[in-house]
Amino acid sequence: MTQTVTKTTIKVAQWATGGVGQAAMQDVLAHPDLELVGAWVHSAEKHGKDVGEFIGSGPVGIVATTDQDEIINGDADCVVYSPLMPIESEVVALLRAGKNVVTPVGWVYPDPATTGAIEAACEEGNSTLHGTGIHPGGITERFPLMVSALSAGVTHVRSEEFSDIRTYGAPDVIRHIMAFGATPEEAKAGPIVGLLGGGFKQSVRMIAHEMGFDIDPELTTIHEVAVATQGIDSPIGVIEPGLVAGQRFSWQARVNGVPVITATVNWLMGEAHLDPAWEIGVEGERFEVEVTGDPSVKLTFKGLQPETIEEGLIRNPGVVSTANHCVSAIPYVVAAGPGIKTYLDLPLIAGRAAPGLAR
Structure with a gap:
């Protein structure tokens, strides 16, 4: 008898929906193993809107919120954390609540002397933090x-x-x-x-x-x-x-x-x-x-850079690649043990086939 293997879908929330956040949500929606389940926004003007408005698509059924607790206490397995500036207390709260975190704004290879609160939160939440990106976060190391x-x-x-x-x-x-x-x-x-x-x-x-x-x-x-x-x-x-x-x-x-x-x-x-x-x-x-x-x-x-200034102002490939590098890492980060995991701790990270070409 042939055994049926059920693929587990990883639930993902987006934290901040600027350029990187918008590209990350597009990538999550196209990823065969991921499901977008939430989005935190800084601006009150975005609160309550379907995130499809931010990425230029039709409605996707995910409503943006300015309430951080909705993401911290929600059912996401992983959060793509991409504000302009990192706030450690936010990351600690996410990790303590059991949310794995992938981010392009820090912790690529942090000094262990500075990460006590992060490591404690990972231990408490059985969660993982991974810093990635493009430069730094890829090209640089x-x-x-x-x-x-x-x-x-x-x-x-x-x-x-x-x-x-x-x-x-x-x-x-x-x-x-x-x-x-x-x-x-x-x-x-x-x-x-x-x-x-x-x-x-x-x-x-x-x-x-x-x-x-x-x-x-x-x-x-x-x-x-x-x-x-x-x-x-x-x-x-x-x-x-x-x-x-x-x-x-x-x-x-x-x-x-x-x-x-x-x-x-x-x-x-x-x-x-x-x-x-x-x-x-x-x-x-x-x-x-x-x-x-x-x-x-x-x-x-x-x-990784646009052909023209005009193209870059509409959709900059460097910003998109930064988001893609985060999203590509999610399955590997979710599968890892708790703690801060760098490229030295994770297996080779790969992208995924386009939806029409995936098995």
């Missing part, structure tokens, strides 16, 4: 580690992003958090270096730990800016001469002062009228992973 297996005697690992930030449809973030259009002094004193560094430093340390580099105790942070030499049209209006129109961030792990791991972000308001005259280059927008060793290997990711 997952893929360099995979590529490094092709080399021996590795002396340097580099991950680097080259993006035209005019394609990013979040003007408030661009102006007030990223500090584009500010003076160089304001950008240097702003929050962005610290916010980015919290994630990228974890990525760099993950690589150092797994590959066995005996790195110096302190990581090196480098922040450079380029200013407009004439007015540059942008999503936040015209950037006037002398104001910030390009930024480069790098985080390095060094051994005896020599860089061995480098993670770099290049964000430019186009390639014209910048001082210094930075360029994205003839290869266009891209992510690069390079491992220097025997042999050296270089991998270029295309397709």
Whole structure:
């Protein structure tokens, strides 16, 4: 007699429905093993609306709520947690209530000295937390580690992003958090270096730990800016001469002062009228992973940035990929034991076949 195997559907709730949250809900709805069962929203204007309105589809039968307890005490097996800024108490509450959490806003490779409350909540709720994303959260550590297996005697690992930030449809973030259009002094004193560094430093340390580099105790942070030499049209209006129109961030792990791991972000308001005259280059927008060793290997990711500014403002592939990386991880995270699980703790994570092609 043939035994019938019943596939268990994983119930998923979305926490915050900005760009990443909207893309995550689309991915959950298309995923053969997942079911969307709830959505928390920050804005009162979204409360009570069918989330289909947020993702441009017809009604999907899920009503958004501003009541956090509805998600915390609901029946979701996993929550995709994607607010603009993480709030640890929210994550602790979800984990304590037995909700697995996948997030692109932290905990890629956290310092155990800082995660006592998280670990206790995971133990109490028999739940799992996994930090993921794209950069950091993928390009910066997952893929360099995979590529490094092709080399021996590795002396340097580099991950680097080259993006035209005019394609990013979040003007408030661009102006007030990223500090584009500010003076160089304001950008240097702003929050962005610290916010980015919290994630990228974890990525760099993950690589150092797994590959066995005996790195110096302190990581090196480098922040450079380029200013407009004439007015540059942008999503936040015209950037006037002398104001910030390009930024480069790098985080390095060094051994005896020599860089061995480098993670770099290049964000430019186009390639014209910048001082210094930075360029994205003839290869266009891209992510690069390079491992220097025997042999050296270089991998270029295309397709994670839009073809045009207009396309990016409608649906940015980098935002979508960030969401997809979260959603793809859900079955693996739900199956894992309690605690914080990084890429080093989980099996290989894969996407799923399109609905019409899935078994």
